Structures are given as C-alpha cells and as structure tokens.
Amino acid sequence: MTKVASSRWRAFRAAAFYVTATLLVAVWLLPLVIGVFTSLKSMDEIMANPVMWKPPKALRFENFGEAWNRAGMGRYIVNTFIVTIPSVAGALAVSSLAAFALAFYRFRLNKAVLVLFVAGMLVPFQMLMIPVFRMSNGLGIDDSFGGLILFHISFQLGFCTFFLRNFMKQIPYSQIEAPRIDGASDFTIYARIIMPLALPSIAALAVLEFTWIWNDLLWSLVLLRSDAIKTVTLGLANMQGEFITTYNLTAAGSILAAIAPVAVFLAFQRYFIEGLTMGADKG
Amino acid sequence: MPARRLKKSALAPWAFLALPLAMYVVWVIVPIFESFAFAFTKRDSIIYGPVFHGLANFRRLAGDGQFWLAIKNNLLWLVFFVGIPVPLGLLVAMLFNGGRPGSRLYKTLFYLPMTLSFTIIGTIWMWIYNPDFGALNTFLRSIGLDALAVQWLGDKRYMTGALIAVGVWRQVPYVMILYLAGLQGVPTELVEASLIDGASWWQRFRKVILPLLLPATIVAVTISVIDSLRSFDIVYVMTNTKARAAEVLASYMYSSAFQYADFGYGSAIAVIQFLITLVFILVYVGDVLKKESER
Amino acid sequence: MKRVIAIACAVLAATTLFVACGKKGSNELVIQSYMSDEAPKQAFQALVDDFMKKNPGIKVTVNTTAHEQYKTQLMNYLTAKEAPDVLTWFAGFRMQQYAAKGLLEPIDAVWKDADFPAAFKTASSYNGKVYFMPQSWYWWAVYYNKDVFAKLNLKTPNTWDEFLAVCAALKNAGIEPIAIGAKDTWTAGGWFDYMNVAVNGGAFHQDVTAGKVAYTDPRIVKTFDYIADLAKKGYIMKNAASYSWQEAATLMFDGKAGMYLMGQFIKDVAPADKKDSIDWFKFPIVEGNAAYGVDTPFDGYLVPAKAKNKENALKFMAYLGTKEAQELFCKPLGRLAANQNVPVPNADAQRGLDMMKGAATAMQFYDRDAPEEMAAKGMNAIVEIMGAPDKAAEILAALDKERERIYAELK
Structure with missing residues (x-):
C-alpha cells in the first residue's frame, strides 16, 4: 500500500466511524429527544401537530415550573437523595466484605455462599412485597427512611457481592502475599490493599446502584406510606395519574425526576467504564 | 491455585461474611422462603394465617393457559433479550472503543437510556407506540407503509414484540458498557482491525478477542438471562399488567397476588419462575465456576 | 477481625438510631x-x-x-x-x-x-x-358531546334502535361513535352492568355478580351479542385498547368521539372550557324493558x-x-x-x-359487586370481546371456568 492510499484509507475509516457513530446515537436517543421536545411544547401544539420528533415551535419552560410546583417535586427529590446516598454507600461497604471473603478465602462453603447471593437475584422480587412489608412492620421500621435504606442495602447485596467478587478475583494474589508475610492482619489487607485496588470498580458499581435505587418504585411504594418521606418515583406515579392527558407536564416531570441520576452518571462516567473492567490481564 | 487463598483461620471468612450474610438472609432469603411456603397454601393465607392447600396451586398451573402463555412470552424475552443486546452491545462497544476524539461523548450519550426509570421509559414509549399520533406510526405513514401502522400495544399479536423492543433498546447500552470495560484489556488496534479488516476478521475476532472478553461476556449474559426471565417493569408500566396477551411470569405472578388477591397462586408462579431461572443460571454459573477453578 | 465486627456493629447501631428518629x-x-x-x-x-x-x-x-x-x-x-x-x-x-x-x-x-x-x-x-x-356517590350514564350532537342534529336516544341510529350517524360523519379507554379494563365493566340489566333485568344481574349464573348461560350470551354487535359495526372507537380512560375522554371533549359510558367523575378531568359541552343521557332501553338499572358507586x-x-x-x-x-x-x-x-x-x-330514584336496580359496579378476581377477569374478557367479537363464545367459556373455581374457593 502506498502512503497516499493508506492515508486515504485512514480518512475513510475516520469518516465511516463518525457517520456510523452519529447515526447510531441519533437513532438510539430519539425516544429521549421526543421526551425533551414534548416537555417543551404546549398541549395545543402537541395536539395540532402530532409529529413527535419535530422541535417545539416555541419553548415552554413554564411546563417545568408547573410540574415542579403541582407535583411537589422539590421535597420528593430531597427525600430520594436521603434514601439513595446511604443505601448506595451501605450496599457497597457491606458487599465488599462479602466479596473479599469469597474472593480470597478458601473454605468449604465458599461456592455455596456465592450461589446463595446469586440465587437471591433470581426471584421475581415482586413476590417479596408482602413478606418484606410484614417483617419491616414487625420490627417497627416500615414507613421510615431507615427501614427503606436498610432494605435497599440488603437487597442489593446479591448483585454487588457477585460483581465485586468477580472483580476481586482478578487481583493478582501477589498483591496480598507480601503484606501477609509482613504480618498484616486480614482486615488491614482488606482495608488497605484490596479496597484501594477495587476502588474503580466500586465507583462503577456506585453509579449503577445509584441509578437503580434512585429509580426504584416498588419498594418505596411498599415501605413508605407518609407523603412527607415519599421518593420521586412515587411522586411521578401520582403525577402521572393526575396529568395523564397533559403529556407536556408528564414529560417535564419525568425530566425533573431524571436529572439526578443522569448528572451522577455524567459526573462519574470517566470512572464508570474503567471501573467496570473485569481485567483481561489477570494474575 | 493452592497458594491463591488466605487461610489463616477457619473463622476469618465468616467474620467478613457475618454482616452481609445476616442482612441478606433476613431481608431476602427468609422472605423468599416465606413466600415460597405460601405456594402450598390457600389464597388468603398470607393475611389470615396459613391454610394448607397441598399441590393444588401447582395442579391449577398445569391446566392454566394463561400460565403457559406467560412461559412462552418469557422464553421470547429470553431469546431476544440475550440474542440481540449481547452481540449488538459488543458491536457498539467495539465501535466506540477506539480513542478517536469524541468517542467518549458517543459512549456517554448512548448509555443515557440506562439511567432513566422504567416509569419514564414506559411513558415515552407509550407515546411512540400510540396508534394514532405516535412517532412510530407517524413515521411509517410518512414513508407510505400505512399497512404497518398497527396498534402496537393494543393488539395481541404485536404486544410482546413491542415490549421486548423497548427492553432491548434499554439493554444494549448496558451490555455495551460491560463490554467497553472488558475491552480495556484488549489492544485497540486489534479491535479496529477485527471490525473492518478483510478476510480473516472473523477468525481473529473468534480466536483472539472473544476469549479475552470472556469475563465480560459472563457478566453480560448472566445479567441478561436474569433480567429477561424476571422482566416485569416494562410490562407493568406499559400495559398496567392488564394486557393479558403480553403476560410474563413476573407480571402474572403480580396480578395473581395483587389484582386477584390470590397470594398462594402467585407464590406458586414465583416458585416455577425461580426454578426455571435457577436451571439456566446453574448450568451457566456452574460452567463458569469450573473454568475459574481450572485456571 | 475485631475491626470487622466493630464496623458491623456500628452500621447496625447507626441504622437503628436513624430508624428510631422517624x-x-x-x-x-x-x-x-x-x-x-x-x-x-x-x-x-x-x-x-x-x-x-x-x-x-x-x-x-x-x-x-x-x-x-x-x-x-x-x-x-x-x-x-x-x-x-x-x-x-x-x-x-x-x-x-x-x-x-x-x-x-x-x-x-x-x-x-x-x-x-x-x-x-x-x-x-x-x-x-x-x-x-x-x-x-355518583352515577354512570352515557356522556356525550353536546356540540357534536347539535352539529349533526342528533337527539339523545331513548331506545336501543335510536342509539344505533345515533352511532351510525356519528360514524358517517367521521366521528368515533363510542369512546372507551379500554387500557383501563374497568371502563368495560360499566358496559357489562348496563347491558346485562337492560337485557336481563336487575335480579338476574345480581345472581351473576354473586356467581350463581354461568357466563355461558344463553341470557349472558345475549348480553354479549349486543356488545359484540357494536364492535362488529365499528361503533366502538378503533384502537380502544391503546387508550387510558382519560385519554379516551379527551377524544370526546375534542369532538373526535361522540359518546362515552362513564361515571360522573369524567367531569373532574374535563378542561374548564369543555365542561359545559358535555352532558349525559340514561342508558337506552333494550327490547322495551323499561325497568332500568344504574351504577351508583358509594x-x-x-x-x-x-x-x-x-x-x-x-x-x-x-x-x-x-x-x-x-x-x-x-x-x-x-x-x-x-x-x-x-x-x-x-x-x-x-x-x-x-x-337513580326511578331505577329498578342500583349497582355498586361490577368490580365492587363481584369478587376482585372474578371482576378483573370478567372485565378482561369484555375488552377482549370488544376487540374480537367473533370469539365471544370461546372467551365466555374460558371465563366461566374461572367463575366456577373462584366462587368455589371463596366458600
């Protein structure tokens, strides 16, 4: 291949990449674009000109104000932070203990415990609605932030443990060998050696868990009764019953509810992909 | 292998496992067993105390056409939910993996659907599928395909397909991100070459890249299998669980327990669903664990 | 190891404290x-x-x-x-x-x-x-768009034949005669209540909700013949199964549909400027049976x-x-x-x-008079029949099997 041909080839490849990638992303995001456009239109425009992918003629930002006020979004969003942040932190902290044990110790029930954690992920969890409510109610912790947080932490342990254990398995054993010989305790190895190494994957997991717990509807429904502590998905559900025919307000409310998880993802996306790395270069 | 584990004391792993296991057992495992136990009781047992019903709920399942329809739909979910997102997610991941300027932006944008709740996704897609003013039919009509502009969520024949499409749309970015992570250990040139290079790309892809991506594939397939078999949210949000033709096991369980107030029957469905998933996962995870210990 | 346990205790203690505060x-x-x-x-x-x-x-x-x-x-x-x-x-x-x-x-x-x-x-x-x-309490009746009726010079029907004539006139004018948001299946429950009482009388309908009559009984089949007939003639709005009850109501408010069998609460969702163009009439008389029933949920x-x-x-x-x-x-x-x-x-x-005072029968509503499971499955069946009127016999046979089981279990 001559130099000219090869540089043309490279240019062609670059062009092909950008065209394909742009088209792909555009098609994939069309539903979201429709959501955003709808949130900015007036109902008259939506009804008179039902071509959803056309940009709004005039931007009606008032829709957002109206959705915010009428649905009481502000308080719901604060509540959701109060639930989500400790739940994510707790799930990661607690599951990292289990993942460490399953990744680095050899003991008879190792696989059995792993299977137990994975098996818990397999049930249709709607089935747990009544038993979980009963248990929370019996302990007197239903209808409180704490009860919901405690449940979220426990419920996410299956996936988090499975995920972190897979990651920790990739950490070369040599990383542990040296400090062990130096007489470091198991807990020191967990806290000082393994956790820092696992940090990227913990960060990635945090992003995933944040979006899941933020977007949870079912468990908030089961475990929260008081309006004062309800989360944003419940607010959105109430609002959808109320504004089902005013598509623009529903869309605006949805966008308000989605801001936090999208922002968290954007803020952490750099760590996200890196942290999910299962590591092809295993030790 | 022998040197791979810490083994100072037999109690050490249990000290680490104590809290997570305790929480998991109390909040997940015990409720699972509790609800499974109700599969052998009469409809109101969970409320008013157990009344043993033997295998009656399971016998009823065997002759329940709705149940078999749910199984069929679940298998459709499984086939398409694993069959499309896994290869497509891999393809997209390989496309975006290069260090070209802007590729991070593409990845970020492409992933956005995953960050939204099912309530939001369901709402938007319901608009898209609306037979009269929805984007899909507007588009089909505009290119002269009026005959294809059907009632996507109102017609038995298309319902499940329409719902699976939404699930796939959301799952592809998820799988992409898992593969992007996996691809970090693979040299970029190798990926690019295998994407577009001539004759030997399939060979190279199969012999070099796929093995390197095995851990990512394991996670992607496991998660997709589990999610497809317990798919609920999209069916729930978009049909209000009242579109019987699109029923999957999880939604049938939900309507049995909560709309028909028959918790015993709902539990029986949950048991079956659990067992089906377990078979898939044991075959799969068992294989993975075996490979792991061979390493 | 002690530290692991200490952390575990700390987490538990913190959570307990947090919970107790609420x-x-x-x-x-x-x-x-x-x-x-x-x-x-x-x-x-x-x-x-x-x-x-x-x-x-x-x-x-x-x-x-x-x-x-x-x-x-x-x-x-x-x-x-x-x-x-x-x-x-x-x-x-x-x-x-x-x-x-x-x-x-x-x-x-x-x-x-x-x-x-x-x-x-x-x-x-x-x-x-x-x-x-x-x-x-409130009543269910056939709500209609007054402006549409006025424009087409239609009078509110008293009998089934008049009702069918109104449907035909609306359809000719390119307006959906009957709006129904069948995505919420309960909207179909009203049709069953009213149609069945109109055809077979109130005492019979009470037997039906009490589970004493088979859904394959010729009298019920006849009720569904009437509903299926509306569907076959294309009087029930197309794509009904894709609409929630409120969305279908909007079609009527906007004059795209003519009539809607619905509860008085339909006025709650009507836009202020449309409230006055919506009115209602009593469900039409079928086969000269002047004794009528009303759904009046409390x-x-x-x-x-x-x-x-x-x-x-x-x-x-x-x-x-x-x-x-x-x-x-x-x-x-x-x-x-x-x-x-x-x-x-x-x-x-x-x-x-x-x-209501003139009614021979007052009902709460199908899903309040019959057990939940029966009503839920019954309403699904009605929606199915509206979508596939030819399969009515098959659908009712399946429904009756459910009836036998459900009422047996309740005993």
Missing part, C-alpha cells in the same frame, strides 16, 4: 387516600383543614397514593400493626369481605340513621354492624381494626358523616352526598338523583 407522637390522625386527581384531592384537603380547625388538638396527616397502587397496598394498610387510622375505600362487597375477616373497626357509635337512606346502611354494614362511612372511608389512633379516627368518621362535611366535599365536585340532608349541589346532580 417515630411520631401520639395525638395524631393518619389518613391514607387514593384521591390523587387534583379536584378530589383539593376538596378532601379542604375537609381536613376544616376538621383540624374544629379539633385543634389533633394533627392530621394525609398521605396520597395513586389509585392503582393504592389497591395493591390495601392489605398492608389493613394488617399493619399501628395501621393508618382512616382509609379511603368502597362500599359493598369490596368492604364487607374485610369486615368478615375482622380487619375493620365498627363505627356504629358515630353512625346516625337519620342521616342516611337505608340502601347506604346496607352497603356499609356487615352482619348487623356498620363499618363504612359513605361520603359521596365512596367513603373505613377504620382498620388495628388503627393506632382509634379515638381520633372515630371523631373524624363522625365528622365525615355530618351534613357540613359532606356538603364541603361534594359541592365543588358536583357529586351527590350520602347524607340525605345535604341539598343537591346543582341541576345536573338533581337529574342524576332523579334517574
């Missing part, structure tokens, strides 16, 4: 409400404010959950220890089944016979005790047996039954009060009341 004081009243639509929600809030003014010592909390989800949580509300004090709910079988299980608190102490017609007491009682405080409140603040709950129930409280709630919504001393709020409600 507990509430004593002189309270907690109400769970399904009124998430704006109009009833505001009307109810006005009521609560008034109650608090009259009882300054009691702190009332109202928690609102969207209707469909509320129903899935009702069992949890009823069986929780320290249960909510007052719940919104329905009269009739849907309430009585819980009274039968001892989950409800009797409210005879605050019930005043002079305030309520006997029919209300019956629907609110179980085994000689009152468990339910009815508040408002909405109201109950107190769980495990309510935490029973004393306050009963005080509130007493208040809810008063003339002032019922008027305060019903007037802005244009609904009828259960308390018979409350004046009828407007001329429209007077018409509704007159229609």
Whole structure:
C-alpha cells in the first residue's frame, strides 16, 4: 500500500466511524429527544401537530415550573437523595466484605455462599412485597427512611457481592502475599490493599446502584406510606395519574425526576467504564 | 491455585461474611422462603394465617393457559433479550472503543437510556407506540407503509414484540458498557482491525478477542438471562399488567397476588419462575465456576 | 477481625438510631387516600383543614397514593400493626369481605340513621354492624358531546334502535361513535352492568355478580351479542385498547368521539372550557324493558381494626358523616352526598338523583359487586370481546371456568 492510499484509507475509516457513530446515537436517543421536545411544547401544539420528533415551535419552560410546583417535586427529590446516598454507600461497604471473603478465602462453603447471593437475584422480587412489608412492620421500621435504606442495602447485596467478587478475583494474589508475610492482619489487607485496588470498580458499581435505587418504585411504594418521606418515583406515579392527558407536564416531570441520576452518571462516567473492567490481564 | 487463598483461620471468612450474610438472609432469603411456603397454601393465607392447600396451586398451573402463555412470552424475552443486546452491545462497544476524539461523548450519550426509570421509559414509549399520533406510526405513514401502522400495544399479536423492543433498546447500552470495560484489556488496534479488516476478521475476532472478553461476556449474559426471565417493569408500566396477551411470569405472578388477591397462586408462579431461572443460571454459573477453578 | 465486627456493629447501631428518629407522637390522625386527581384531592384537603380547625388538638396527616397502587397496598394498610387510622375505600362487597375477616373497626357509635337512606346502611354494614362511612356517590350514564350532537342534529336516544341510529350517524360523519379507554379494563365493566340489566333485568344481574349464573348461560350470551354487535359495526372507537380512560375522554371533549359510558367523575378531568359541552343521557332501553338499572358507586372511608389512633379516627368518621362535611366535599365536585340532608349541589346532580330514584336496580359496579378476581377477569374478557367479537363464545367459556373455581374457593 502506498502512503497516499493508506492515508486515504485512514480518512475513510475516520469518516465511516463518525457517520456510523452519529447515526447510531441519533437513532438510539430519539425516544429521549421526543421526551425533551414534548416537555417543551404546549398541549395545543402537541395536539395540532402530532409529529413527535419535530422541535417545539416555541419553548415552554413554564411546563417545568408547573410540574415542579403541582407535583411537589422539590421535597420528593430531597427525600430520594436521603434514601439513595446511604443505601448506595451501605450496599457497597457491606458487599465488599462479602466479596473479599469469597474472593480470597478458601473454605468449604465458599461456592455455596456465592450461589446463595446469586440465587437471591433470581426471584421475581415482586413476590417479596408482602413478606418484606410484614417483617419491616414487625420490627417497627416500615414507613421510615431507615427501614427503606436498610432494605435497599440488603437487597442489593446479591448483585454487588457477585460483581465485586468477580472483580476481586482478578487481583493478582501477589498483591496480598507480601503484606501477609509482613504480618498484616486480614482486615488491614482488606482495608488497605484490596479496597484501594477495587476502588474503580466500586465507583462503577456506585453509579449503577445509584441509578437503580434512585429509580426504584416498588419498594418505596411498599415501605413508605407518609407523603412527607415519599421518593420521586412515587411522586411521578401520582403525577402521572393526575396529568395523564397533559403529556407536556408528564414529560417535564419525568425530566425533573431524571436529572439526578443522569448528572451522577455524567459526573462519574470517566470512572464508570474503567471501573467496570473485569481485567483481561489477570494474575 | 493452592497458594491463591488466605487461610489463616477457619473463622476469618465468616467474620467478613457475618454482616452481609445476616442482612441478606433476613431481608431476602427468609422472605423468599416465606413466600415460597405460601405456594402450598390457600389464597388468603398470607393475611389470615396459613391454610394448607397441598399441590393444588401447582395442579391449577398445569391446566392454566394463561400460565403457559406467560412461559412462552418469557422464553421470547429470553431469546431476544440475550440474542440481540449481547452481540449488538459488543458491536457498539467495539465501535466506540477506539480513542478517536469524541468517542467518549458517543459512549456517554448512548448509555443515557440506562439511567432513566422504567416509569419514564414506559411513558415515552407509550407515546411512540400510540396508534394514532405516535412517532412510530407517524413515521411509517410518512414513508407510505400505512399497512404497518398497527396498534402496537393494543393488539395481541404485536404486544410482546413491542415490549421486548423497548427492553432491548434499554439493554444494549448496558451490555455495551460491560463490554467497553472488558475491552480495556484488549489492544485497540486489534479491535479496529477485527471490525473492518478483510478476510480473516472473523477468525481473529473468534480466536483472539472473544476469549479475552470472556469475563465480560459472563457478566453480560448472566445479567441478561436474569433480567429477561424476571422482566416485569416494562410490562407493568406499559400495559398496567392488564394486557393479558403480553403476560410474563413476573407480571402474572403480580396480578395473581395483587389484582386477584390470590397470594398462594402467585407464590406458586414465583416458585416455577425461580426454578426455571435457577436451571439456566446453574448450568451457566456452574460452567463458569469450573473454568475459574481450572485456571 | 475485631475491626470487622466493630464496623458491623456500628452500621447496625447507626441504622437503628436513624430508624428510631422517624417515630411520631401520639395525638395524631393518619389518613391514607387514593384521591390523587387534583379536584378530589383539593376538596378532601379542604375537609381536613376544616376538621383540624374544629379539633385543634389533633394533627392530621394525609398521605396520597395513586389509585392503582393504592389497591395493591390495601392489605398492608389493613394488617399493619399501628395501621393508618382512616382509609379511603368502597362500599359493598369490596368492604364487607374485610369486615368478615375482622380487619375493620365498627363505627356504629358515630353512625346516625337519620342521616342516611337505608340502601347506604346496607352497603356499609356487615352482619348487623356498620363499618363504612359513605361520603359521596355518583352515577354512570352515557356522556356525550353536546356540540357534536347539535352539529349533526342528533337527539339523545331513548331506545336501543335510536342509539344505533345515533352511532351510525356519528360514524358517517367521521366521528368515533363510542369512546372507551379500554387500557383501563374497568371502563368495560360499566358496559357489562348496563347491558346485562337492560337485557336481563336487575335480579338476574345480581345472581351473576354473586356467581350463581354461568357466563355461558344463553341470557349472558345475549348480553354479549349486543356488545359484540357494536364492535362488529365499528361503533366502538378503533384502537380502544391503546387508550387510558382519560385519554379516551379527551377524544370526546375534542369532538373526535361522540359518546362515552362513564361515571360522573369524567367531569373532574374535563378542561374548564369543555365542561359545559358535555352532558349525559340514561342508558337506552333494550327490547322495551323499561325497568332500568344504574351504577351508583358509594365512596367513603373505613377504620382498620388495628388503627393506632382509634379515638381520633372515630371523631373524624363522625365528622365525615355530618351534613357540613359532606356538603364541603361534594359541592365543588358536583357529586351527590350520602347524607340525605345535604341539598343537591346543582341541576345536573338533581337529574342524576332523579334517574337513580326511578331505577329498578342500583349497582355498586361490577368490580365492587363481584369478587376482585372474578371482576378483573370478567372485565378482561369484555375488552377482549370488544376487540374480537367473533370469539365471544370461546372467551365466555374460558371465563366461566374461572367463575366456577373462584366462587368455589371463596366458600
């Protein structure tokens, strides 16, 4: 291949990449674009000109104000932070203990415990609605932030443990060998050696868990009764019953509810992909 | 292998496992067993105390056409939910993996659907599928395909397909991100070459890249299998669980327990669903664990 | 290792502390409400404010959950220890089944016979005790767009033939004759109630909801023949299964559809400028059978047996039954009060009341008169028949198998 041909080839490849990638992303995001456009239109425009992918003629930002006020979004969003942040932190902290044990110790029930954690992920969890409510109610912790947080932490342990254990398995054993010989305790190895190494994957997991717990509807429904502590998905559900025919307000409310998880993802996306790395270069 | 584990004391792993296991057992495992136990009781047992019903709920399942329809739909979910997102997610991941300027932006944008709740996704897609003013039919009509502009969520024949499409749309970015992570250990040139290079790309892809991506594939397939078999949210949000033709096991369980107030029957469905998933996962995870210990 | 245990303890302790902080004081009243639509929600809030003014010592909390989800949580509300004090709910079988299980608190102490017609007491009682405080009631009728009718010079039909003629005229004009949002299957329940009473009479219909008649009975088949006929003629709006009840109502408000068999609450969702162009007429007479039935669901409140603040709950129930409280709630919504001393709020409600007084049969509604599972499956079947009228026989046969099992299980 001559130099000219090869540089043309490279240019062609670059062009092909950008065209394909742009088209792909555009098609994939069309539903979201429709959501955003709808949130900015007036109902008259939506009804008179039902071509959803056309940009709004005039931007009606008032829709957002109206959705915010009428649905009481502000308080719901604060509540959701109060639930989500400790739940994510707790799930990661607690599951990292289990993942460490399953990744680095050899003991008879190792696989059995792993299977137990994975098996818990397999049930249709709607089935747990009544038993979980009963248990929370019996302990007197239903209808409180704490009860919901405690449940979220426990419920996410299956996936988090499975995920972190897979990651920790990739950490070369040599990383542990040296400090062990130096007489470091198991807990020191967990806290000082393994956790820092696992940090990227913990960060990635945090992003995933944040979006899941933020977007949870079912468990908030089961475990929260008081309006004062309800989360944003419940607010959105109430609002959808109320504004089902005013598509623009529903869309605006949805966008308000989605801001936090999208922002968290954007803020952490750099760590996200890196942290999910299962590591092809295993030790 | 022998040197791979810490083994100072037999109690050490249990000290680490104590809290997570305790929480998991109390909040997940015990409720699972509790609800499974109700599969052998009469409809109101969970409320008013157990009344043993033997295998009656399971016998009823065997002759329940709705149940078999749910199984069929679940298998459709499984086939398409694993069959499309896994290869497509891999393809997209390989496309975006290069260090070209802007590729991070593409990845970020492409992933956005995953960050939204099912309530939001369901709402938007319901608009898209609306037979009269929805984007899909507007588009089909505009290119002269009026005959294809059907009632996507109102017609038995298309319902499940329409719902699976939404699930796939959301799952592809998820799988992409898992593969992007996996691809970090693979040299970029190798990926690019295998994407577009001539004759030997399939060979190279199969012999070099796929093995390197095995851990990512394991996670992607496991998660997709589990999610497809317990798919609920999209069916729930978009049909209000009242579109019987699109029923999957999880939604049938939900309507049995909560709309028909028959918790015993709902539990029986949950048991079956659990067992089906377990078979898939044991075959799969068992294989993975075996490979792991061979390493 | 000690440290691991220490951390574990710390996490548990922190959570316990956090949980303990959320507990509430004593002189309270907690109400769970399904009124998430704006109009009833505001009307109810006005009521609560008034109650608090009259009882300054009691702190009332109202928690609102969207209707469909509320129903899935009702069992949890009823069986929780320290249960909510007052719940919104329905009269009739849907309430009585819980009274039968001892989950409800009797409210005879605050019930005043002079305030309520006997029919209300019956629907609110179980085994000689009152468990339910009815508040408002409304009627189901065929709502229609007056402007559309005027433009096409149509008169409201009295008989089935006239009704079919109106449908044909609407269809000719390019307007969907009958709107129905069948995505919410309960909208079809009204069709079954009205059609079946019109064809077979009220006593027969009561036997049906009590499970005594097979869905394959020729009389029921005949009822469905009428419904299937509407579907075959294309009078039921196309794509009905893709619309919620409110979206279908919007089609009628906008003049794209002509008529809608619906409850009076359809006015709650009509835009202010369209409210006056919507009116209703009585379901048409079929085969000269002039004795008619009406769906008149009673909405109201109950107190769980495990309510935490029973004393306050009963005080509130007493208040809810008063003339002032019922008027305060019903007037802005244009609904009828259960308390018979409350004046009828407007001329429209007077018409509704007159229609009910003339009725031979009053029903709560299919999904309140029949057990949940039966009603849910029955309504699915009706929607299915509307979509596939040729398969009616098959669908009804399957439904009847369900009926046999469901009623056998309830015994």
